[in-house]
Amino acid sequence: MSWLESLTLNSPSGFWNPIVWLAFLIVFAVIGYIIYSRGNRSYKPNTDQVKPYLSGNEVEDVEEIRVRAGDIYWGFIEALKGYYNVLMRMHTGDIRDYILWYLGLGAIILFILVGGV
Amino acid sequence: MGKLTNFKRSLWVFHASGGSCNACDIEIIASLTPRYDVERFGIKLVGSPRHADVLLVTGAIPRDFADKLRRIYEQMPDPKAVVVVGNCGTTGGVFYDSYNIAGPIDEIIPVDVYVPGCPPRPEAIIDGVVKAWLKIEKLEKELEGKKE
Ligand code: SF4
Numbered sequence: 001m002s003w004l005e006s007l008t009l010n011s012p013s014g015f016w017n018p019i020v021w022l023a024f025l026i027v028f029a030v031i032g033y034i035i036y037s038r039g040n041r042s043y044k045p046n047t048d049q050v051k052p053y054l055s056g057n058e059v060e061d062v063e064e065i066r067v068r069a070g071d072i073y074w075g076f077i078e079a080l081k082g083y084y085n086v087l088m089r090m091h092t093g094d095i096r097d098y099i100l101w102y103l104g105l106g107a108i109i110l111f112i113l114v115g116g117v
Numbered sequence: 118m119g120k121l122t123n124f125k126r127s128l129w130v131f132h133a134s135g136g137s138c139n140a141c142d143i144e145i146i147a148s149l150t151p152r153y154d155v156e157r158f159g160i161k162l163v164g165s166p167r168h169a170d171v172l173l174v175t176g177a178i179p180r181d182f183a184d185k186l187r188r189i190y191e192q193m194p195d196p197k198a199v200v201v202v203g204n205c206g207t208t209g210g211v212f213y214d215s216y217n218i219a220g221p222i223d224e225i226i227p228v229d230v231y232v233p234g235c236p237p238r239p240e241a242i243i244d245g246v247v248k249a250w251l252k253i254e255k256l257e258k259e260l261e262g263k264k265e
Contacts, residue, residue, distance in 0.1 A: 042195035042260055048188050053165045056133070056185030 127159025131169035137176025140236040141203035148239035177205040177212040183219035196256030198249035
């Protein structure tokens with residue numbers, strides 16, 4: 001078995017060989033470079049020339065004009081603002097905080113069930 | 118394939134109207150209708166300056182539109198040419214020196230061809246676009262020269 005064959009992985013639906021894969025990658029990179037090098041040199045990056053046409057109006061930051069999936073809940077969150085403001089401040093994303101909450105609440109429940117009686 | 122030494126493609130035109138009275142615009146449309154039919158020469162109106170070789174501007178340009186016109190001009194790929202159709206854009210026409218006019222178009226963007234008239238006839242507009250074509254061929258040759 002040659003070294004090339006030893007690298008080949010055969011399966012009922014085909015084969016996989018990293019050397020062949022690499023060869024294809026190089027061929028396609030060369031083709032890509034040829035297409036790129038034939039491109040228009042008068043193209044001016046970082047100017048208005050590359051921006052989308054919006055009837056001559058300035059293109060706004062996409063982040064500011066995009067409607068996100070979370071915006072569906074806008075009315076809900078706005079109505080329960082007081083509740084969410086407190087909850088969001090507590091929601092730190094730090095696992096240690098959550099464990100602390102878990103232990104604290106566990107202790108309170110235990111105190112009510114066992115010690116409180 | 119031989120090297121491109123001049124502009125051999127169809128000429129695509131973008132029309133920007135800076136609040137003209139519409140008579141210039143209707144003459145541009147007339148040049149597209151069967152009587153003149155410039156599309157048979159490959160000259161056609163396109164919906165975006167990103168696809169255009171020639172910018173056709175009509176009307177005196179109000180102050181609020183000047184920055185938009187500048188942006189439209191910049192969004193066109195090189196080589197490009199600007200044709201002003203009508204007296205309004207050429208000199209300000211009847212709106213000359215008005216408080217709300219940003220001036221003749223050549224004070225806002227560089228203009229290559231002027232087509233005077235109020236409004237100009239379709240033949241004059243077609244002649245203007247053909248002159249712009251010659252200009253673009255010249256620019257294309259210059260760009261080719263820079264590449265070599
Ligand atoms: S040049 Fe005359 S026809 Fe053209 S937009 Fe101005 S007023 Fe109207």
